[in-house]
Amino acid sequence: MKRILLICLAALWLLPSVALAHSKLEEAVPAQDATVNVLPERIELTYNTKIEKLSNFKLLNAAGEEIEKDKVEVDGMKMSGGLPDTLPNGIYTVKWVIIGADGHSVEGDYAFTLDAPVVTEAPSPEPTATAETATPSPSPSSETDPSTNAGSDNNPSGAASDDTNYTPAIIIGAIIVVAALVLLMRRRK
Numbered sequence: 001m002k003r004i005l006l007i008c009l010a011a012l013w014l015l016p017s018v019a020l021a022h023s024k025l026e027e028a029v030p031a032q033d034a035t036v037n038v039l040p041e042r043i044e045l046t047y048n049t050k051i052e053k054l055s056n057f058k059l060l061n062a063a064g065e066e067i068e069k070d071k072v073e074v075d076g077m078k079m080s081g082g083l084p085d086t087l088p089n090g091i092y093t094v095k096w097v098i099i100g101a102d103g104h105s106v107e108g109d110y111a112f113t114l115d116a117p118v119v120t121e122a123p124s125p126e127p128t129a130t131a132e133t134a135t136p137s138p139s140p141s142s143e144t145d146p147s148t149n150a151g152s153d154n155n156p157s158g159a160a161s162d163d164t165n166y167t168p169a170i171i172i173g174a175i176i177v178v179a180a181l182v183l184l185m186r187r188r189k
Contacts (some may be wrong), residue, residue, distance in 0.1 A: 004183060023049040023100030026077075032110040038124055039087055039116055043069070043094055044080040055079050055098035061089045089114050 027046040030036045045061060053074050055118040070082030095109040
């Protein structure tokens with residue numbers, strides 16, 4: 001009887017550490033909640049453990065529509081995919097699903113905002129009767145300041161929030177507690 005109780009207590013202490021061993025997002029480019037002034041060429045996600053090739057992510061616009069991207073590549077702890085050359089300004093959500101080294105599926109998401117300067121073309125000058133009165137209008141500069149590069153936010157590490165799922169550990173703990181109570185009730189009879 002004591003042996004069963006000791007096994008249950010040992011399992012209770014060991015299971016939370018196993019449940020916390022799931023892979024999690026360590027770094028993202030663009031970073032979580034970042035406002036980027038230049039559209040990144042790729043979404044790059046780095047995890048704390050090696051991830052399997054079946055891992056994938058989606059890029060969604062503010063309306064929840066999926067944005068086309070290049071094929072997702074997984075290499076060790078990194079997953080990345082190329083983006084289109086142009087995207088409208090707005091809020092984008094990266095939804096990812098990975099299969100960690102432990103074989104468990106883990107999912108999460110984060111958002112970033114694209115706020116790139118809009119380049120507009122100057123209207124062409126209207127033709128005039130004489131060439132002397134026509135003066136070319138200056139065109140606006142399309143250069144962007146490199147100091148306002150992607151990823152400038154309050155979270156410089158780019159780490160996403162920890163989305164650890166404690167549900168399996170809680171369920172197993174509850175089963176162990178119920179089993180221990182049943183054993184104690186039988187013992188009293």
